[in-house]
Amino acid sequence: MAPKKDPKAPAKKAEPAPAPAPAPAPEPAPAPKAPAVDLSAIKAFGLFDRVGDNKVAYNQIADIMRALGQNPTNKEVNKLLGNPSADDMANKRVEFEGFLPMLQAIINSPNKAGYEDYVEGLRVFDKEGNGTVMGAELRIVLSTLGEKMTEAEIDALMAGQEDENGCVNYEAFVKHIMSV
Amino acid sequence: MDCHNEDCSRPQEEEDIMDIPLDDPEANRAAAKIQAGFRGHMTRKKLKPEDKTEGEERQEDRGQ
Numbered sequence: 023m024a025p026k027k028d029p030k031a032p033a034k035k036a037e038p039a040p041a042p043a044p045a046p047a048p049e050p051a052p053a054p055k056a057p058a059v060d061l062s063a064i065k066a067f068g069l070f071d072r073v074g075d076n077k078v079a080y081n082q083i084a085d086i087m088r089a090l091g092q093n094p095t096n097k098e099v100n101k102l103l104g105n106p107s108a109d110d111m112a113n114k115r116v117e118f119e120g121f122l123p124m125l126q127a128i129i130n131s132p133n134k135a136g137y138e139d140y141v142e143g144l145r146v147f148d149k150e151g152n153g154t155v156m157g158a159e160l161r162i163v164l165s166t167l168g169e170k171m172t173e174a175e176i177d178a179l180m181a182g183q184e185d186e187n188g189c190v191n192y193e194a195f196v197k198h199i200m201s202v
Numbered sequence: 203m204d205c206h207n208e209d210c211s212r213p214q215e216e217e218d219i220m221d222i223p224l225d226d227p228e229a230n231r232a233a234a235k236i237q238a239g240f241r242g243h244m245t246r247k248k249l250k251p252e253d254k255t256e257g258e259e260r261q262e263d264r265g266q
Contacts, residue, residue, distance in 0.1 A: 085245050093242035095234050135235045143232040163222060164240075168233030171240070179240050199243045202250065 063125055066090050067118050077115035080106055086121070087128055093135065094128045096169050102127055137196055144192040154191050157184035 066089045070078045078086065084099045100106065102124040106114060135143075147155045147163060157180060164171045164179075171179070183190050183198070223229040 084241075088242040088245035089249050091242075091246070093238045095238040097234065135239055140236055140239055143236045146229070146232065159222075163233060164237060166222060166224060168230050168235075169237045171237055175241070175244065178244060199239055202243050202246045 060122070063090055063122060064118065067121060073115075075115065077117045078121065079112065080114045080116065081111040083116070083121065083124065087125055090125065092125070092128045094131075098128060098131070099124075137200055140196040140199065141193055144196065148192065153193060154185075154189040157188045157190050160190060 063086075066086050067078060069089075070082050070086050080103050083103065084094055084096060087094050087099070103110075144155055144160070147159055149156075161176050161180065164176050165173065180190070183195055185191070
């Protein structure tokens, strides 16, 4: 009797290496808050995809949100992106499924500014309490405080807003800002 | 030259401008909110003409 060699062959699990599955088509979840956002969000996202890989670069995220009617600060967006480096901002890309929760976070943000907030914020610089601020002073504030704006941005913003005395009626200014 | 002349001091306007609270966190926070609103507005304004061409939904780069 020849000894039977029972080779304990390890069970071969024919498991093919799972290839990274392509993202399935996002199903619009029945969110109680503004379900219409999903459709316009998909459209906006697609418009910003210049590469055609169904992704957008980190440095486009804030603009897509703005296109969708939100006003995130750059700080809020950076926080959602995990405080990326400048290199990450330019080179890292995110797909729609990654973008949507970030957008939702901004939409649901508790400290969103409205008309009154903007007016109150500008009223701080209304030295004479007459409903106007000096255009020149506003330009300096915008370029030195908070998330500094460039001269080009400020010029584009202030175009046609200063009266002949260089003053800006800030309530009208804010209404104009909020109309788009 | 008489440098002690008051005319040598900074004009009133500049003094007011120098009152800007560069280190005040509240002022900076208020400024950031305003700037966020402005940036939102400008992005939407820039995209507006593209929005009107809804019939042509092309994902091609329009150079913008």
